[in-house]
Amino acid sequence: MATTIDRRRLLSTAVLGGAGIVGATALGSLAPETALAAEPVPVAPGTPDPNFAEGRVTSITGTMLLVTGSDTTLHRIRITSGTSIWKLHPTTFDRVEKGDGLYARGVRLPDGTLAADSLWVNIVNLQGHIAAMGRNVLHLDHRGRRIVGHIVPGTTAAVYNGTPAVSDVSLLRVGRHVQVIGAWHPDTNEIDIATVYAAA
Amino acid sequence: MIELTAALQPLLIGAVLIWSARVKLIGRHAAVNARRSALAGPLGEQRAVTAYRLLGLVELVLGTLLVLPPASRAELVAATVLAAAFLGYLVYSRTTAPDASCGCLSAQRTPVTARSFVRAGVLLSGGLLATVVDPGHWLDAVTAAPAGSLVVVLVGAAVVVALSPEWDRAWLLPLRRLRARLTHPLAGGTGVPLLASVQQLQLSAAYRQVAALINSDVRDHWEEEDWRMVCYSARYQGRPATAVFAVPRSRHQPDEVRVALVDDLTGTSLAALGATVDTAGRRRPDHPVPGAGSATTGPAYAG
Numbered sequence: 001m002a003t004t005i006d007r008r009r010l011l012s013t014a015v016l017g018g019a020g021i022v023g024a025t026a027l028g029s030l031a032p033e034t035a036l037a038a039e040p041v042p043v044a045p046g047t048p049d050p051n052f053a054e055g056r057v058t059s060i061t062g063t064m065l066l067v068t069g070s071d072t073t074l075h076r077i078r079i080t081s082g083t084s085i086w087k088l089h090p091t092t093f094d095r096v097e098k099g100d101g102l103y104a105r106g107v108r109l110p111d112g113t114l115a116a117d118s119l120w121v122n123i124v125n126l127q128g129h130i131a132a133m134g135r136n137v138l139h140l141d142h143r144g145r146r147i148v149g150h151i152v153p154g155t156t157a158a159v160y161n162g163t164p165a166v167s168d169v170s171l172l173r174v175g176r177h178v179q180v181i182g183a184w185h186p187d188t189n190e191i192d193i194a195t196v197y198a199a200a
Numbered sequence: 201m202i203e204l205t206a207a208l209q210p211l212l213i214g215a216v217l218i219w220s221a222r223v224k225l226i227g228r229h230a231a232v233n234a235r236r237s238a239l240a241g242p243l244g245e246q247r248a249v250t251a252y253r254l255l256g257l258v259e260l261v262l263g264t265l266l267v268l269p270p271a272s273r274a275e276l277v278a279a280t281v282l283a284a285a286f287l288g289y290l291v292y293s294r295t296t297a298p299d300a301s302c303g304c305l306s307a308q309r310t311p312v313t314a315r316s317f318v319r320a321g322v323l324l325s326g327g328l329l330a331t332v333v334d335p336g337h338w339l340d341a342v343t344a345a346p347a348g349s350l351v352v353v354l355v356g357a358a359v360v361v362a363l364s365p366e367w368d369r370a371w372l373l374p375l376r377r378l379r380a381r382l383t384h385p386l387a388g389g390t391g392v393p394l395l396a397s398v399q400q401l402q403l404s405a406a407y408r409q410v411a412a413l414i415n416s417d418v419r420d421h422w423e424e425e426d427w428r429m430v431c432y433s434a435r436y437q438g439r440p441a442t443a444v445f446a447v448p449r450s451r452h453q454p455d456e457v458r459v460a461l462v463d464d465l466t467g468t469s470l471a472a473l474g475a476t477v478d479t480a481g482r483r484r485p486d487h488p489v490p491g492a493g494s495a496t497t498g499p500a501y502a503g
Contacts, residue, residue: 011431011444012424014469015460082433082440082464084416089394117433118417135385151386157393164452165396167389195395 050108053077056101056186063093064113067102076113077104087121088183088192089155096121099186122184124191129177138172138193140180148190149180156193160200171200204348206333207341209326210266212356213279216323217263224256237293258282271337280327287320319363326356394421397428397447404457406474410434410443413461423449436471440464446474 043049055069065077079085079093083106087095096102096119103123106116128142138149157165158172172178178198182191224230234252235245243251262282265275294312335341342349361367398418401407416433419442423429427446434443446458458474 008420008422008429010467011442011460011462012429012446014462015429015444015446015458015472015474016424016427082416082419082442084419084433086417090418090420117415120417133385136388138386151389153388154391155393156389157395158389159395164399165393167391167393168387169389170384170387172386 051106051114053104053114054102057096057098060096060098065096065102067104075104077102077106077119078109078113078115079119080115083116083119085119085121086123088152088194101184101186122186124182124184125179126182127177127179130172130174133172133174138178138180138196140178146189149182149193149196150190152192157195159195159197162197165195169196172196172198201348202329203333203335204341204345205352206329207335208338208349208352208356209330210271210276210279211338211353212360213283213323213326213330214263214266215357216360217259217266217279217282221256221260221263224252225260230256269337269339273331273334276327276331276334280324280331283320283324283327287317287324290316290320313365315363315365319360322359322363392428392449394418394428394430397421397430397449400452400454401430401445401447401457403454404445404447404474405455406445406457406459409473410459410461413441414443426450434461436461436463439470441470 053067053069053073053075055067055073055075057065058068059066063079065075065079067075067077069075083093085091085093085096087100100121101123103120104114104116105118106114108114126140126142126147128140128147130138131141131146132139136151136153138151140147140149151169154167156169157167158169159165160171176198178196180191180193180197181195182193184191223233227233230252231249234249237248237252259282262275262278266279290312338349361371413434413436414432415435418430419433420431421429424446426449428449430445430447432443432445434441441461441463444460444462448456456474458472460472461470462468463470
């Protein structure tokens with residue numbers, strides 16, 4: 001905990017403390033050609049992206065995740081100190097549990113493991129309409145099946161008509177169509193809602 | 201007070217019985233209603249309809265006798281017996297066919313619940329009270345104490361309506377809708393969500409400068425005075441680094457977003473970009489944002 005605070009202080013000082021403004025040239029030109037000149041990921045057409053993995057965690061050993069993909073592919077995913085982990089919100093590796101579903105993106109190492117850059121745990125993206133609502137609960141009808149979406153105060157964001165995200169979800173109405181990004185509760189029909197996109 | 205309440209029971213019970221008979225005799229859906237009720241089980245659907253109509257007839261006759269003079273104790277005894285029989289029917293219905301409609305006071309389909317039992321109990325106790333006291337005809341009581349009678353009748357009617365699921369549509373549903381409108385079940389979201397800061401930083405010139413170096417999603421975020429700090433993993437000149445963005449928390453000013461790249465191993469600052477901000481939060485004019493135009497030269501990325 002203390003190291004987290006020290007590290008945050010260090011980073012805050014670096015960005016706010018005016019440690020010296022480096023010109024844009026230090027990072028290269030702003031031109032789009034420069035950004036697009038980055039080496040493309042070599043994926044042959046029709047083959048799976050080697051730098052991506054999805055599935056459910058079957059075991060956790062140290063910083064290595066053993067993941068069974070939905071096509072029964074086995075993935076070994078290595079978590080590094082630079083891996084971002086999302087589980088409803090940015091979180092830490094100790095929150096990843098056996099049975100969680102995940103999407104991972106990173107770099108495939110020669111030994112077949114995926115060194116993860118980003119990990120999205122239990123993330124779901126679904127569209128449906130609001131069938132009912134209760135205190136901080138949305139009942140969603142998703143392709144004829146009922147999904148219970150929990151609003152998490154302080155975390156859930158709402159995007160209305162594509163405008164910047166706000167915390168106020170009270171503009172949602174029963175019967176309206178919504179798109180929801182959320183974190184699934186494994187093996188249930190319940191999710192915690194991270195972002196809900198709606199018309200208002 | 202007890203006398204007055206007892207005296208007005210025949211009027212209340214009579215009114216309920218006549219209303220109930222109306223549904224059973226001239227209601228458009230009476231036949232369907234009868235088949236849905238628990239009577240259909242033991243009697244068969246065809247006879248259930250006949251029994252339902254017959255019950256309506258009994259209710260109509262008894263209700264009319266109760267309301268119209270002369271008052272007699274026999275009418276009250278009959279009403280009490282009918283109320284007791286009705287309570288028995290509810291118990292039977294609840295035990296044998298819990299999903300069947302009560303079929304009591306309206307064509308609306310209403311399963312037997314605790315409220316139905318309480319209502320039947322209220323009618324039964326009203327009948328018992330009137331039978332024991334035997335106060336004479338209700339019209340005499342009304343002429344003796346008109347204001348008190350009005351109160352008792354209104355309270356009695358309110359109790360019956362409140363206990364009848366059949367009338368919920370008329371009063372309970374609008375009340376619930378009003379409550380939902382006044383206190384929205386999803387109300388209470390405050391603060392700036394992380395997504396708003398991420399959207400803002402993605403619109404910034406600072407992000408466009410370092411986007412190609414970033415290789416992760418948001419790793420950490422926290423708040424520092426008026427700023428929200430958002431961290432990403434990056435690689436800079438072959439070294440693992442952290443890209444830390446400072447995003448204005450409560451204002452939408454993407455050109456005020458600042459970024460620093462910090463070496464993960466040594467903790468040294470490798471690069472910093474963005475507007476220099478003084479303590480009051482204003483941008484200093486002598487440090488233009490790299491890549492962004494100033495007001496005098498015109499916007500560099502207008503449109």
